[in-house]
Amino acid sequence: MAFTLSPPLPHLLPPKTSRAGPSLFLCQPSSSSRMGQQPRAGSKLMEFPHLLDPHRDTMLSLISAVESRLGSHLLPSSVPPDVEYYQNESGTSQGTLCVRCGIDSSPVDFILASWLHLEQPTGGGALDITNIAGYLKSSTDVPHFQFELVQCSPTYFILFLDLIPRRDTVRHPDYLKTFYEDTQLEARRKRLVQLPEVQPYFSSSLYFRGVVSPTGILVSIKCEEGGRERVEEIIREHIGPISNEVAGIWMDMCVGEGGGEVREAERAELEKRDSFIKSKAIEMDLSSSLPKQFGQEVADRVLRVIKSVYKT
Amino acid sequence: MAFTLSPPLPHLLPPKTSRAGPSLFLCQPSSSSRMGQQPRAGSKLMEFPHLLDPHRDTMLSLISAVESRLGSHLLPSSVPPDVEYYQNESGTSQGTLCVRCGIDSSPVDFILASWLHLEQPTGGGALDITNIAGYLKSSTDVPHFQFELVQCSPTYFILFLDLIPRRDTVRHPDYLKTFYEDTQLEARRKRLVQLPEVQPYFSSSLYFRGVVSPTGILVSIKCEEGGRERVEEIIREHIGPISNEVAGIWMDMCVGEGGGEVREAERAELEKRDSFIKSKAIEMDLSSSLPKQFGQEVADRVLRVIKSVYKT
Numbered sequence: 001m002a003f004t005l006s007p008p009l010p011h012l013l014p015p016k017t018s019r020a021g022p023s024l025f026l027c028q029p030s031s032s033s034r035m036g037q038q039p040r041a042g043s044k045l046m047e048f049p050h051l052l053d054p055h056r057d058t059m060l061s062l063i064s065a066v067e068s069r070l071g072s073h074l075l076p077s078s079v080p081p082d083v084e085y086y087q088n089e090s091g092t093s094q095g096t097l098c099v100r101c102g103i104d105s106s107p108v109d110f111i112l113a114s115w116l117h118l119e120q121p122t123g124g125g126a127l128d129i130t131n132i133a134g135y136l137k138s139s140t141d142v143p144h145f146q147f148e149l150v151q152c153s154p155t156y157f158i159l160f161l162d163l164i165p166r167r168d169t170v171r172h173p174d175y176l177k178t179f180y181e182d183t184q185l186e187a188r189r190k191r192l193v194q195l196p197e198v199q200p201y202f203s204s205s206l207y208f209r210g211v212v213s214p215t216g217i218l219v220s221i222k223c224e225e226g227g228r229e230r231v232e233e234i235i236r237e238h239i240g241p242i243s244n245e246v247a248g249i250w251m252d253m254c255v256g257e258g259g260g261e262v263r264e265a266e267r268a269e270l271e272k273r274d275s276f277i278k279s280k281a282i283e284m285d286l287s288s289s290l291p292k293q294f295g296q297e298v299a300d301r302v303l304r305v306i307k308s309v310y311k312t
Numbered sequence: 313m314a315f316t317l318s319p320p321l322p323h324l325l326p327p328k329t330s331r332a333g334p335s336l337f338l339c340q341p342s343s344s345s346r347m348g349q350q351p352r353a354g355s356k357l358m359e360f361p362h363l364l365d366p367h368r369d370t371m372l373s374l375i376s377a378v379e380s381r382l383g384s385h386l387l388p389s390s391v392p393p394d395v396e397y398y399q400n401e402s403g404t405s406q407g408t409l410c411v412r413c414g415i416d417s418s419p420v421d422f423i424l425a426s427w428l429h430l431e432q433p434t435g436g437g438a439l440d441i442t443n444i445a446g447y448l449k450s451s452t453d454v455p456h457f458q459f460e461l462v463q464c465s466p467t468y469f470i471l472f473l474d475l476i477p478r479r480d481t482v483r484h485p486d487y488l489k490t491f492y493e494d495t496q497l498e499a500r501r502k503r504l505v506q507l508p509e510v511q512p513y514f515s516s517s518l519y520f521r522g523v524v525s526p527t528g529i530l531v532s533i534k535c536e537e538g539g540r541e542r543v544e545e546i547i548r549e550h551i552g553p554i555s556n557e558v559a560g561i562w563m564d565m566c567v568g569e570g571g572g573e574v575r576e577a578e579r580a581e582l583e584k585r586d587s588f589i590k591s592k593a594i595e596m597d598l599s600s601s602l603p604k605q606f607g608q609e610v611a612d613r614v615l616r617v618i619k620s621v622y623k624t
Contacts, residue, residue: 170589171480181518186518207482207526210526
């Protein structure tokens with residue numbers, strides 16, 4: 001989803017944090033402009049500083065899976081270096097952005113990855129947000145992919161993992177059956193929410209709630225008792241594997257045989273719906289939060305790239 | 313919503329209960345066929361047997377509010393007596409159904425109310441389900457109203473309280489703003505879910521999850537510690553007042569000035585979406601569960617009435 005993808009979403013963060021000025025981040029294109037390769041010397045990409053090990057490992061594993069499965073579908077990243085990595089004036093908040101567009105013959109529109117480290121102005125520590133999203137073209141109605149993991153404190157995380165519907169599921173029960181029921185996505189959600197530390201999370205944005213699929217995983221993970229060790233265990237043993245499974249299901253849909261093809265006449269409708277999601281994401285998450293966190297000049301630079309990718 | 317309205321929904325009930333054979337119930341038309349008047353001698357309508365006092369009071373209060381605000385919009389009930397009240401062969405399970413259709417000039421399509429007492433064949437006690445729903449015509453795009461309160465055990469309830477969107481909120485953010493944001497529905501949801509006994513509830517039906525609005529209240533209430541007394545308190549102090557507020561907001565929309573009018577050209581789309589919701593409700597909740605609970609003959613009789621009201 002637009003929102004949560006690129007600039008990490010105020011609407012996903014707890015009200016207090018979000019007011020403090022969340023924003024945008026995306027991670028790691030390398031200098032060779034291929035995810036998964038070594039970053040150029042001095043670049044911050046693929047480093048994932050500030051993260052707990054299992055959080056970093058989850059990102060690296062997802063990027064590696066996307067690279068290996070969809071790499072032949074993707075062009076090199078065309079994000080300019082000063083948007084690949086950017087920071088605020090004092091250098092306390094940092095962001096990265098990698099976007100690789102699909103080649104003409106691919107159903108992939110673009111894959112976006114990022115990390116963002118946001119020092120909270122109120123002295124409330126830092127937020128660390130990581131994000132991988134896959135948007136598809138209107139030649140297919142396969143859902144978009146979204147993974148976002150936010151570290152709000154050493155023992156408090158928010159996870160958004162979903163295949164974002166491209167159609168109104170009320171009007172298209174067959175869509176629900178193909179992409180959500182037959183793929184057993186609910187079983188993955190259930191595995192995660194059965195953990196006592198995991199609770200449903202309600203975004204402050206009503207719009208965003210409507211964007212999430214019926215099997216969307218939108219949860220908070222609070223480990224006050226087990227502490228950092230338990231958080232690491234949950235990410236390593238549960239969030240990592242489940243995220244990889246969902247990403248695998250999504251990539252099977254994208255590049256697998258059959259299903260998802262959209263007739264020419266229906267593409268405009270799909271594009272229209274997608275464009276609402278993207279515009280709202282930028283309006284809600286980026287337009288106000290990026291300038292607050294990084295200053296207007298950096299924000300303008302980053303927003304320009306994101307808007308060109310989102311085609312909004 | 314169709315589903316939850318009339319026959320109370322298997323998909324809303326915990327998996328075990330639902331398998332035991334849920335079903336349909338609707339309450340109280342009186343012999344004079346007006347909700348809110350005294351039932352005819354011998355009729356079970358408006359009696360709400362089996363319910364805790366605050367549960368009964370909540371239903372009576374909602375019915376009274378609908379009657380007083382929308383009464384002039386409604387025709388008398390035309391439900392035949394053997395569907396107004398019905399039971400299984402042994403008399404252990406009982407159901408009622410009241411439906412009042414809107415007059416020609418009203419935006420109200422119909423108001424449906426019911427209660428259902430379902431003896432569980434497994435000896436697991438009884439389910440008591442009460443339901444009030446308001447469906448509107450396609451001349452307006454004001455959401456439908458749905459209240460459903462299910463007593464699964466003396467200390468375990470499920471509540472579904474919502475204004476069901478008539479449009480895809482992703483495609484229509486203005487719809488979301490008018491009917492969900494400006495009306496402060498989220499504040500009502502939050503008031504309820506802040507109680508420690510109240511938890512988000514996930515329907516087993518993915519389709520149903522997509523039908524619920526972003527501010528929809530779909531929760532379980534478990535009072536293992538406080539027992540029946542605490543359940544009664546929660547219904548009396550919280551569920552009752554919040555349900556009345558949401559119903560009030562909905563009725564303001566229905567019969568208030570401005571907003572919600574739909575151009576002729578758009579009505580077919582609205583009708584199409586509504587028809588999916590209704591068909592799915594009957595398919596999911598009634599077609600299999602009613603015969604199990606009441607036998608084929610009674611089920612056919614009740615289903616015939618519901619299908620004619622739903623126009624499916």
